[in-house]
Amino acid sequence: MIPEAHGGRLVDRVLSETERARREGERGHLPSIRPAIDQLYDLEKIAVGAYSPLEGFMDATTLDSVLETGRLPGGLPWSLPILLPVPRPEDQKVAETLRAGDDVALLDAAGGFRGVLHLEARFRFDRARVAESAYGTVDPAHPNVKELLSGPDVALAGKVESVAPRPATRGPPELTxxxxxxxxxxxxxxxxxxxxxxxxxxxxxxxxxxxxxxxxxxxxxxxxxxxxxxxxxxxxxxxxxxxxxxxxxxxxxxxxxxxxxxxxxxxxxxxxxxxxxxxxxxxxxxxxxxxxxxxxxxxxxxxxxxxxxxxxxxxxxxxxxxxxxxxxxxxxxxxxxxxxxxxxxxxxxxxxxxxxxxxxxxxxxxxxxxxxxxxxxxxxxxxxxxxxxxx
Ligand SMILES: [Zn+2]
Structure with missing residues (x-):
C-alpha cells in the first residue's frame, strides 16, 4: 500500500502563482534574510511535504524534544533538527529587531524571493548539544559537526511558505x-x-x-x-x-x-x-x-x-x-x-x-x-x- 504521509497528512505550503506574485510584491516592505543554501533546500522540502508533518522550522521546544527523545512534541518519531540559523551578520541585526508574528521574506544568495517565514520565535541553541545528540560527536573532524560548531547559534522558528520548486533544466526531474x-x-x-x-x-x-x-x-x-x-x-x-x-x-x-x-x-x-x-x-x-x-x-x-x-x-x-x-x-x-x-x-x-x-x-x-x-x-x-x- 502507498503509505500515508508521516503524521497522516501530506503538507502543502507551496505558494500559488497568485499568492507568489502578491508575496513577491510585498517583499520590499518585509524584513528579509538570506539563509544558507542548505536551509533553502529545507524550505522547499517543507513546502512540498517531503518533511511532513513539519510545516516550518523548529522552535526550541521541538528541538529539545527531538534531541532528547527522537520524537516531535506530539510523540511522532523524528530524528534530526530542522533549524533556520541566520548566518550573515547583517541578517542577524535584522533578526534582532523581529518579533513573533512578523513575516520575513526568505531570499536566495542572489536576492531572489524564495518564500516567507511566519516568525514564531527567535532563539539561541547550544551547538555542541545539537552536535552531540544529532551526530553523536563534537569532533570537528566530522564535516557536519565542523560546520555546525563554527556556524551561527541563533535560529528563527515558524511556519513557512515557499515558491514552487524550479523545474530541472536537464536530466531527470526532481519529483515532489x-x-x-x-x-x-x-x-x-x-x-x-x-x-x-x-x-x-x-x-x-x-x-x-x-x-x-x-x-x-x-x-x-x-x-x-x-x-x-x-x-x-x-x-x-x-x-x-x-x-x-x-x-x-x-x-x-x-x-x-x-x-x-x-x-x-x-x-x-x-x-x-x-x-x-x-x-x-x-x-x-x-x-x-x-x-x-x-x-x-x-x-x-x-x-x-x-x-x-x-x-x-x-x-x-x-x-x-x-x-x-x-x-x-x-x-x-x-x-x-x-x-x-x-x-x-x-x-x-x-x-x-x-x-x-x-x-x-x-x-x-x-x-x-x-x-x-x-x-x-x-x-x-x-x-x-x-x-x-x-x-
Ligand atoms: Zn563466496
Whole structure:
C-alpha cells in the first residue's frame, strides 16, 4: 500500500502563482534574510511535504524534544533538527529587531524571493548539544559537526511558505512527493522501495537493488540520490545522476525503476540520518526502504549496523529492508553477502569507494566486478569531483 504521509497528512505550503506574485510584491516592505543554501533546500522540502508533518522550522521546544527523545512534541518519531540559523551578520541585526508574528521574506544568495517565514520565535541553541545528540560527536573532524560548531547559534522558528520548486533544466526531474505518489498510483504500484544513495553505483549497490526487485512484496524501486550540497571530494551531483541513469538504462527493467534527484544537504548522521531519510521517503509514497551497511555514515563515526538497529527502536511506518555488506566473491562468481558466501576475505573483492577511486585513478582497466563499464566511463571523465573550495 502507498503509505500515508508521516503524521497522516501530506503538507502543502507551496505558494500559488497568485499568492507568489502578491508575496513577491510585498517583499520590499518585509524584513528579509538570506539563509544558507542548505536551509533553502529545507524550505522547499517543507513546502512540498517531503518533511511532513513539519510545516516550518523548529522552535526550541521541538528541538529539545527531538534531541532528547527522537520524537516531535506530539510523540511522532523524528530524528534530526530542522533549524533556520541566520548566518550573515547583517541578517542577524535584522533578526534582532523581529518579533513573533512578523513575516520575513526568505531570499536566495542572489536576492531572489524564495518564500516567507511566519516568525514564531527567535532563539539561541547550544551547538555542541545539537552536535552531540544529532551526530553523536563534537569532533570537528566530522564535516557536519565542523560546520555546525563554527556556524551561527541563533535560529528563527515558524511556519513557512515557499515558491514552487524550479523545474530541472536537464536530466531527470526532481519529483515532489505529490508527483511521485501520483506516478506510483498511475503505474499501479503499491509497494515501492526507496533506495538512498550519494555515490555513483558500483556492483554491490546494484546487487542490493536487484535483490530488492526480486522480492515478492516490492513492485518497483525509487532511486533517490541526495544531490544537494555535498562535501568536498564527493562526486558532483550531475555525475551521480548520470551514473545512475547509465546503470538504469543498461541493466534495469525499465518499467520497474524511477530515478529522481533529491536536493537536500547530506547529513552524515549515521543511524539518525537513516531514520530521517526513511521518514522522508515514506512521504514520497514508498513503503519499503533499503538500508545497507553504514548508511549515511562518514569516517568511522558510527557502528556500521547502528543504522539497522535504530529501526527496532522507532517504527516510522516504512518497512526497512536491511542488508549486510555486499561484495563480489571470486569463488562464488557473483556478488554476495556473508549470509550466502562461505569463502574467506581473500576471495572477496573490496568494493569500497576508496578501492574504486584507486582503480579509476590508476588509468588501467576497471574490473567488471567493481563497476559497470558505462558507469566507469562516466567516472573517468575529467573534473567529476567537488573541489575543496566549492561553496
Ligand atoms: Zn563466496
Amino acid at each position: 512527493p505529490r508527483e511521485s505518489r501520483e506516478l506510483f498510483r498511475s503505474r499501479g504500484w503499491s509497494n515501492v522501495s526507496a533506495y538512498q544513495c550519494r555515490n555513483p553505483p558500483h556492483t554491490a549497490h546494484e546487487y542490493l537493488q536487484r535483490v530488492t526487485l526480486e522480492r515478492e512484496d516490492v513492485d518497483a524501486l525509487f532511486i533517490h540520490p541526495v544531490v544537494g550540497r555535498l562535501k568536498a571530494g564527493d562526486y558532483r551531483p550531475e555525475v551521480i545522476v548520470r551514473a545512475y541513469e547509465a546503470l538504469a538504462r543498461g541493466y534495469c527493467a525499465p518499467d520497474r525503476v524511477v530515478l529522481s534527484p533529491f536536493t537536500i544537504a547530506m547529513r552524515y548522521a549515521g543511524p539518525k540520518a537513516a531514520l530521517f531519510l526513511a521518514i522522508v521517503r515514506k512521504n514520497f509514497g514508498c513503503s519499503r526502504y533499503i538500508v545497507g551497511r553504514d548508511q549515511a555514515g562518514v569516517g568511522k563515526f558510527y557502528d556500521p549496523y547502528a543504522c539497522h538497529r535504530i529501526f527496532d527502536r522507532f517504527d516510522v511506518g516504512i518497512l526497512p529492508l536491511r542488508y549486510e555488506e555486499a561484495f563480489y566473491c571470486r569463488a562464488c562468481g557473483s556478488t554476495a553477502t556473508a549470509k550466502t558466501c562461505p569463502h574467506p576475505a581473500s576471495d572477496r573483492v573490496d568494493t569500497s569507494q576508496t578501492r574504486i577511486r584507486a582503480a579509476l585513478a590508476s588509468g588501467g582497466p576497471i574490473p567488471p566486478e567493481l563497476l559497470r563499464p558505462e558507469v566507469a566511463a562516466i567516472l573517468r571523465e575529467p573534473d567529476v569531483l567537488l573541489p575543496a573550495a566549492d561553496p
